[in-house]
Amino acid sequence: MSDDYNAPDFTLERIFEKLVNLPTFPKVIQKALALLKDPNSSIAKLAELLRYDPAITANILRFTNSAHFGLAQRITDLETALTFLGQQHITEILLASASLPYLNTPIAGYRMEPRDLWRHSIATAIAAETLAKFCSYPDPPTAFTGALLHDIGKIALNIFVGGRLEDIFQMARQEKMIFTEAEWRVLGGDHAVIGAEILQLWEFPSDIVRAVRNHHDPDLYIQDTLSSLMALANILVIQMGIGLGADAFRYNINFELLDRLHLTRADLHRCIVLILMDFNRSQDMLNLD
Amino acid sequence: MQTFSIKNGEMIVSKEPGAVLEACSVGANLAVCIVDSKIPLAGLALVVLPQMPANMPNAFHEAQERLPALTAMSGLPLFFKRMLQEGVAKDRMKLWLVGASRFFSEPADLSLGAQTYTAVKKILNANKIKITAEHVGGQFKRCVRLVVGQDGVRIAFDDQEVIL
Numbered sequence: 001m002s003d004d005y006n007a008p009d010f011t012l013e014r015i016f017e018k019l020v021n022l023p024t025f026p027k028v029i030q031k032a033l034a035l036l037k038d039p040n041s042s043i044a045k046l047a048e049l050l051r052y053d054p055a056i057t058a059n060i061l062r063f064t065n066s067a068h069f070g071l072a073q074r075i076t077d078l079e080t081a082l083t084f085l086g087q088q089h090i091t092e093i094l095l096a097s098a099s100l101p102y103l104n105t106p107i108a109g110y111r112m113e114p115r116d117l118w119r120h121s122i123a124t125a126i127a128a129e130t131l132a133k134f135c136s137y138p139d140p141p142t143a144f145t146g147a148l149l150h151d152i153g154k155i156a157l158n159i160f161v162g163g164r165l166e167d168i169f170q171m172a173r174q175e176k177m178i179f180t181e182a183e184w185r186v187l188g189g190d191h192a193v194i195g196a197e198i199l200q201l202w203e204f205p206s207d208i209v210r211a212v213r214n215h216h217d218p219d220l221y222i223q224d225t226l227s228s229l230m231a232l233a234n235i236l237v238i239q240m241g242i243g244l245g246a247d248a249f250r251y252n253i254n255f256e257l258l259d260r261l262h263l264t265r266a267d268l269h270r271c272i273v274l275i276l277m278d279f280n281r282s283q284d285m286l287n288l289d
Numbered sequence: 290m291q292t293f294s295i296k297n298g299e300m301i302v303s304k305e306p307g308a309v310l311e312a313c314s315v316g317a318n319l320a321v322c323i324v325d326s327k328i329p330l331a332g333l334a335l336v337v338l339p340q341m342p343a344n345m346p347n348a349f350h351e352a353q354e355r356l357p358a359l360t361a362m363s364g365l366p367l368f369f370k371r372m373l374q375e376g377v378a379k380d381r382m383k384l385w386l387v388g389a390s391r392f393f394s395e396p397a398d399l400s401l402g403a404q405t406y407t408a409v410k411k412i413l414n415a416n417k418i419k420i421t422a423e424h425v426g427g428q429f430k431r432c433v434r435l436v437v438g439q440d441g442v443r444i445a446f447d448d449q450e451v452i453l
Contacts, residue, residue: 111430111448116314173447176428177391235392240297240337240403241316241430246447248316248390249428255396265398269342272401273352273359276337278295280355 015160015189016197025202028053029098033145036087045078046090059083059097067279091141095148096122098107107158109165110245117155120243121148122282127233127275134260134271137225145207147230148213153195154245161187179247180216192216218254228260236272242279293333295320298356300334300364302371306438313432315388317402319361319409319425321368322385322432322442325377329438332375334358334368338401339408361408369416379418385442385453386423387433402426422453 032049035041050056057078065074066080073082082090103118112120128147132140157165164186172182180190196213207226214220215226221231231254238248258264263271290307297318306329307433312320315335324331334403340362341349356363372382386409397403406425413420424431429446441452 176393209402235399239317239390241318241388243298244314244316244430246430247393248430252393253395253399255394258396258398266342268398269338269340270349272338273342273349276356276359277352280296 015187018057018160019108019156019194019198019201026098028056029094030203032094033091036091040143043079043082047082050082051078056097057096060090060093062274063089067196079260088141092125092144095125095145099148100147102152102155105155105158107154107165107245109158109162109169110154110241110247111169112154112243112245116152116243116245118243119283120237120245121151123237123240123275123279124150124230124233126278127236127271128229128283130271130278131229131233131236131261131263134267135225135227135229135263142205142208143229145204146211146226148234149204149208150212150230151191151195151245152198153191153193156194156198157183157187158190172240172247174248177250178252179250190216206261216251216284218252218257222254222256223259225261228257232257232261232263236268236275240272240276244251273275295333295335296301297335297337297393298352298359298364300332300358300371302330302332302368302369302375303437304328304330304375308437309434310437311432311434315390315431315433317390317405319402319405320385320387321365321387321409322387322433322435323368323372323377324383324435324437324440326381326383326440327378328376328381330372330375330377331435331437332368332372333417333433333435334364336361336364336405336409339404361405361412365409367414369418382418383421384413384418385421385438386425387442387453388431389425390429390431391426393428424451424453434447 032046035046038141060081064084085189103121104115106114107117125144125148128143129140168182168186171177172179183190192213192215196209199209199212211227215231215234221227235253292309293301295301295312310331310333312333312335314423319336321334321336336358338360340360352359357367391402424444432445434443444451
């Protein structure tokens, strides 16, 4: 382990310089998401866009024909499948398909096995969407999208400064320190800041970028509803123990968080049951290639 | 030997000597582990909530059917019943509690681990069941493992391992 914990070496600046080398988020997915939000668009246009991507087509057809829907007859045509699924399911499949290559990776410094980050991200996305609906937030799909990508910064850290993650983990453990504080002490930044930077490079909407930036900062996430929803979703999924990293419980929670979202303890328990059931279903259905 | 991986709200009881019961990434859930000290018999239940929320829509009934150990109030009595059916004797029973991790600071309404732990302890006390040992609280990502026919539970956390 390094001795110079207290000497940030501006690693963050070097990481930012390297972020442009990350593979970009697939343009076809971004175009498809835009079509889904466009009231003047149509399923036919969406099918036309997606039909040239064999992996996405396969995933959509597999999801449509999964046991969850119990269809008497198999659907083999993309446009029929898209019509059957509807906007919410299509969005979820597109995002899950596009994110898997990034999220399905071991991250040794965070003590995450392959699939841990994937499972954690899917569960947090489901939790954010469930909470958004429960709180009558007007745009649950945005909560889903942001939450799915909330820990994308961990992947960049693993790629670019993987060796230093061990220092962060040991510092947080030995000094009983908030994990993002240890990240700042060692790197001069944290995985939430880096994640937000990546999403900005990928041209995600500013409210998603902000919520990803805020998701571990109790003073920041309390200031807007989407950030609060994503922070709470992450907290609940950590408590449920789904895809935990070494940083899992090493954070503070803002004591006003539930009031900010007008939620009671009983509401939370209801949401946890719904999240768990939906997550278990998703594991059967979203077992993507 | 067979390995049973127990997820949130599930319970497994096994009499197969050498079979492994494990729950990885326990989080704020509470793993209730039981072995019979004389015969090869062990069980593990991973409890998520203290009790089922009121005003349950159908989804909650479905949850309780699929996840029998989801709550302490309904899951634990069922777990004990299964253990008794398989032959555990109360005077030979060893019980460990593992999990209930917490954030550095968290409001009471969000202290899920503490809420579940309190509910489980209440049920154990009411039934005069003693806790052999426990490894609860803290900011740990824990994995718990027990082997049918062997005494003790093995807990992995923060690159360490302890046997209770």
